[in-house]
Amino acid sequence: MVMPPETGKRTPPGQMELVAAILMGGLGITQVVAMPLLATLIASAFQIEGADSGLIGLANLLGTALGSLIVTIWLHHLPLRRTVIVSALIAVAAQIAVAVMAGFTGIILLEAVSGIGAGVLIALSAAIVGASANPDRGFAFILTLQAGVAVLVLLVIPVLAEAYSLLEVMIFLASTQALLIPVGLTMRYGPIAEKALKTSEASGSPVQASILLRAASYFVFSAAVGVLWVFSGILGSMAEIDDAPLGHALAFGNVAAIAGSLLAAIITSRFGRISPILAVCLTLALSALLFAADMTLIQFYLASSLFLFAWGGGLPLLMGSVAAADATDRVTSLLPVLAFAGMGVGPALVGIVPGSSGLFQQVSYTTIGLVALAFCLLVSAHTVARLRKGLG
Template sequence: MTSSDNITIHPRRFPTAKADSLLAGILLSFLATAGLFYVNIMAAIVDGLVSGLNLTDAQAGNIGSANIYGAALGALMAIILIKKIKWRPAAIAALIGLIAIDVVSMFITDPSILIVVRLLHGIIGGLLVGISYGVIARTANPDRTFGVLLFVQFGLGGLGVMLLPRLVPIYGTQALFVALILFSLASLAMVPFLDRYPPRPKPLATTTGTIQKKPLSFTLLAIFLFQAVNMALLAYIIRLGISYGLEREYVSTALGLATWVALLGPGLVIIIGTKYGRFWPLFLVMGLTLAGTALFHLSGSKAAYLIANCGTGITWGMVMAYLLGMASQFDESGRTAAAGGFVSKIGLATGPVIAGQILTAGFGFSFILNGALILFVVCTVIMLIPARQLDQQSRLVPGGTL
C-alpha cells in the first residue's frame, strides 16, 4: 500500500486520510482513546494518587470510579447527540475540555474536589468516546477499525503502566496528568486529517432510520456481560495470584507481559476483519476464553497463571473488537455504536463492585472463577445469535463484507 492509497486531497482543506484506510483507523483510534485513556492506565493512576498525594486506597479508587461513571454518562449523552451535532467541532471542543481539566487537576490535592473534577472529565471523555465510536461505525469495516482501536489502547496502556509508576516518585502526580494532556494534544493535532464520515446505510438499518431492536439488544447484553465479567477478574487479578501463593513481583511481571501479548487479539481482527464472518471467530475465541478462565484455578503454578493472563488478554481484545463492530451495524448514524460504548463502560464499572461484594462475603476466588465460567457460557450464546444474523445478512446485501 502506497502513501497515496491512504491520503485524499480536498480543495482548500488539509490532506485527509482516506476514510477506510488503515491510517484513518489509527487516527480514529487515537481520537477514541483520548477520551478514556485514563482507564488504560488506571492502575498507574490509583497507585500514583496513593503514593504521590498520600491518599488512601479507597479515596484513590473513588476518584478512578468517578472518572468511569462520568464516562458512562458522557457516552449516554453521545447516543442522543450523535445524529444532531457535527462530530469534528464536537470532538475538538471535547479534547480542549479534557486538556483544561487535566491542567486544573495537576494543582488539586483535596480528594473530595478531585472526585468532582474527574467526574466532569469523565463526562467529557465519555462524550468524546461516544462520538468517536459513532464515526467509526460509519467506516466500511468497523470491526477492523475497532481492532485498531483496541491495539492502540492495549499498546499505549501497557507502556503507561510500565513508565508512569516510575515517574510519580520523581515528578509527583503531575506526571499522570501531563501524560493525559500530551495524549489529548496529539489526538487534537490528528483531527484535521480525518475525512468527513457522513452517515452511511448499514446492513440491518432500514431506510427509515429505525433500528432492529432484538439483535441490537442481544449484542448490547453480550457487551455488558463480557466487560463486567472480565473486569471483575482483572480488578482482583493481583490478589488472586497472591492468594494462590505467588510472589507479588512475579504477579506484576506476568501482568505486564500479558498486556503486551494481548495485542495479538485486536491484531488478528485487524488482519482478518470479517473475512470469515463473525460467528465462527467468536465461537472459537470464546472457547479459548473459557479455557483461560478455567486455567486460573491452577494459579499456584507460575506457568498456568501467566498463560491464563495472556490467553484471556488476547481473547478480551479480539471479542470486544467484534462486539463493538456488531453494535455499529444497526443504524446509519452511529447511535448504536455509541450505545455499545455506554453499555461497555457500565459493565466495566459494575464487574469490580460485584466481585468485591463476593469476596467481602467470604466466598473466595474459586467462587468468582466458577461464576465467571457460567456467565461466559451465557454470554457466548447471546453474542452468537446476532453474529449469525449479521453474517447471513452480509451474504444477501450487495457489497456486504465478510
C-alpha cells in the same frame, strides 16, 4: 412483508478520518487505564484514605459515561471537528488543573469534567469506526492501540511519581491526550450524517431486538473479562506467586492482547462472526479454569495470556457485530459505556456465586457462566436477524 427502500445513505468516513477515529479511541482512554495508579497518587497527595479514594475513579468513570451519552443523544448534530478539538482541550485542561487544585472536592469535579471530554472522544471514535466499511478491523486497531497506551502509561507513571511530583504525572497524561487536538483538524466540519430509513413499526421491532441482543452480548462479555481482570492478580497472590513475577506475567499478557486484536483485524468478518467469537469464548473459559490454588508461575503466565488474548480478540468482533446491525450508530457510540459498566458489574457478581472451593471456583463459575450467556445472546441476535430477513 416487503421492506420499503432506503431513502438516505451515510457517507462512510474517509481514510484520514478513520485513522483519526482510531487514534481518538486509543489515546482517549489514557486517563481510564491510568486510574489504578493515578487514584492512588492523588489520594496520597491529599492524604485521603479508605473508600473516599475510590471517588476519584468513580467520578472519572461517571464523567466518561456522561460524555458518551451526550454523543449518543446528539450524534447526528455534533460538528465533528469542533467537538473533537473542544473535547480534547477540556480533557487536557482538567487533567492539568487536578495537579494545582487545592481541595479534594475540586479534584473530584475536575476528574468528572476530564472524563466528559474523554467520553465524547471515545464515543465519537466508536461511532465513526462503526460507520466504516470494515468496523471489525477498525475496532481491533483501537484495542491494539489501547493496550499499547496502557503499557506505556503504567510504566511511565511510577517513574515520574518517584522522581518528580503529581504535576509532572498529570502533564504527561495531558500531553498524551493533547495529541488529539491536531488530530481533530482532520475531521469534517459537519456531523455524521444519519441514514434515513422508512420502516413500519412491525418491521422495525425485530431490528431493534437484534441490535439490543448484540449490545447485551458485548456487555456480558465485558463483565466476564472484568472478573478476570480484577481477580487475576489476587488469585496469583493466593497461589503464593510473588508480586514482581505477577506484574511481569500481566505485562506479557498485554502483548497477547495486542496479538488477539491484530488477529481480529486480519480475520475481520471473512469467516463470519459466530465461529471466531465461539473460539474466543472457549479460550476465555479455559483461561478461567487454569487459575487454580496450586498453579505454578508458568500456569499463571498461560492463564493470563489466554485471558488477555481472548479479551483483545473478542471485543472488536463483538463491537463489529453491533456496528453491522446499527444503521443509526447510536447504540455503537454507547459501546464504551457498556464495556466500562460490564467490567464493573462482573466482579460484583463473584461474591454471590457459590463455590465450595472458595474464590478460585467462584471466579471460574462466574466467568464461564457470563461467557456462555454472552454467546447465547449473540446467537439469539443472529436468529432474530434471520427471522427479519424471512419476513422481508
